[in-house]
Amino acid sequence: MTNIEDFGPGSIAPAGVDAVLPFQVEGLDVRGRSIQMGPALSTLLDRHNYPLPVSKLLGEAVVLAVLLGSSLKFEGQFILQTQTDGPVDMLVVDFRTPGDLRAYARFDAEKVAEMEAAGTLEPALLLGNGILAMTIDQGENTSRYQGIVALDGSSLEDVAHTYFEQSEQIPTAVRLAVAEMMTREDGKVTHSWRGGGLMVQFLPESEDRMRHRDLPGGDAPSDLDFELDEDDAWVEAQSLVATIEDHELIDPDVSTERLLYRLFHERGVRVFEATAVQDHCSCSRERIEGVLRSFSAEEITESIEDGEITVTCEFCGLVYRFDPAEFSN
Template identity: 55%
Template sequence: MTNPAQPAAPASRLVSDQGLDDAVLPFAVEPLDLRGRVVRLGASVDHILVQHNYPPPVARLVGEAMALTVLLGSSLKIEGRFQLQTRSDGAIDMLVVDFDAPDRLRAFARYDAEKLADAARGGELLGKGHLAFTIDQGTDASRYQGIVALQGQGLEEAAHQYFRQSEQIPTKVRLAVAQSVTGAGASWRAGGLMVQFLPSSQERRRQADLDPGDAPAGLVYETPDEDDAWTEAKALAATIEDHELVDPTLSSERLLYRLFHEPGVKVFEPRMVRDSCRCSQDRIKAMLRRFTPAERTDMIGDNGKIGVTCEFCSTYREFDPKDFDE
C-alpha cells in the first residue's frame, strides 16, 4: 500500500538515445551514494575555439577547462559567476573560463608560441604556477576562492587536488576534447564526467590526512580504509573512454547506463549551456572612463579612434575620444 503522505517515486523509463549537446545532465547512483554530472559541449566550445584560432594543443586544453568549469559552475543554485583561471610559466601562461549561472560560458587563453613549440617536444603546457577556482555571487561577503598549485599536472589531477584540499569530498573527474569530422567539416567537441561520494555519514567520507608541510619528522598519518562503495564507483568511472565523452551519437543517458546499469542510475532535468560574452559597448565605455585623459590619449590609433578588442569573444569596437570629454 502506498503511503499517501509520501510522494510517489518517479517511474522508470527507457534510456534516451537522443544526444543533447551544450547541456549538463545531473545524476545520482543511490546504492553507491553517488551524485554527479555529465557535460557535453558541441557548438558552444567549437565557436569559442574557432573564433580564437588556437593551435590544437591550446584548443584542447581550453576545451578541457571549459568542460571542467561547467561541471563545477553548474552546481550554483542561484545566479552568480564561477571562474577557472590558471597562471603559470608554461606555454599557456594564462587561461580563463567564466561560467555565468545559469548558462553563459566564455573563455580565452594566452600562450607563448616558442614555448608551445618546446611543449610539442616534451615541454609543459601549464608548467608551474597556480589554478584558482572563484565563486562570486555579487558581494564581497559571498566571494570564495580555492587555489591549487600547478606542478606540471593536468586539469583532471588539479581538480582532484582541489577537492581533496578544499572541499574534502571524494571526487573523480574525467575530461576529453576532440575534433569531430563529418561531411559538414571538422568541429571541436568537449565532454566531462564528475562523480562525488556523498554518504550521509561523514565518517564514510574520510580521506587520508594531508601533509601540512611542517609536521615533525617521522609523524605517521592515519590512512582510513576506503569505503567499498567509493572503490566500486571509481573503478566504474575509470572504464570510460575519451571517445565516449565526445561521441555525438552517444547520449549522456546511454553513457551513464553503460557505467552504472548494475547499481542503477537516476537522471534529472538537463541544464542547457551557451557561449555568450558579457562585453558590450556600454561596459567598455565605462571601463575607458576609469582611465585618465592622458592614458586615453595614448590609446588613440592612426584613425583617430580608440580601438578595443574583447579578449574573450574577439569583438572589436571603436570609440571616439570626444565621447570622454568632460
C-alpha cells in the same frame, strides 16, 4: 528526477549535446554531473583559431568549468583561471548561470611551435608550473569565494582532484576529454570539436562515512607505512569511473544517459533536469564605455591610437571603437 532507463511519457527528455546532466546513484551514495559538448565548444574554440594543442587544452578547461560552475544553486559567475610559467601561461573560462560560457587562452606561439616540432605537446607541459584559481562571484554586495591550487605539471583532471581533496574535502573523481573531429560529407571534409566530462562526488548522508581517517602525527616514525581507508561504495564508484575511455565521453553515438547507464545501471542511476550551455559573451559597448569613463585624462590620452580608442574583447573578438572626445570631461 527519473530512472535513466525509463524515458517514457512524462519523463525527463534526454540531455542531448551542450547540456549538463546532474545524476545520482543512491546505491553508492554518489552524485555528479556529466556533459557532452559539440557546437558550443566548436564555436568558442574556432573563433580564436588557436593552434590545435592550445585549443584542446582550453577545451578541457571549458568542460571542467562547466562541470563545476553548473553546481551553483544561485545566479552568479564561476571563473576558472590559470597563471603559469608554461607556453600557455593563461587560461580563462567564465561561466555564468544558468549556462552562458566564454573563454580564451594566452600563449607564446613560438614556444608552442617548438614543442610541436619536438613532439612534446602534453597538456601538462603546455601549462607548466603555477596556480589554478577558481572564483565564485554572486554579484554586488556579496563576497567572492576563491580556491587556489598549485599547478605542478599535473593534468587538469589531477588538479581538480587535488582541489576537492584540499579545499572542499569531498572525495571526487573527474574525467575530461576533448578532441578534434574530422568528418566527410559529399566529398568534403568538415572540422568540429567534441568535448565531454563527468564528475562524481561521494556525498553520503552519514557524516561517519564521509570522515577520513586521520593521518599519523608529525612524531610518527618516518618509515611508518600506512594507507587511508576508503569507503567500499566510493572505491566501487571510482573503479567504475576509471573504466571510461576518452572516446566514450565524446562519441556522438554514446549519449550522456547511455554512458551513465553503462556505468551505474546495476546500482540504479537517476538523472535530473539537464541545463543547456551556450557560447555567449557578456561584453557590451555600455560596459566598456563605463570602464573608459573611470580612466584619468592621462590614461585616455595614452589609449588613443590613430585618432580613436579601440578596445577588443579577448573572449569574443568584437572590436569597439570610441571617439576620444566622448571622454574629454
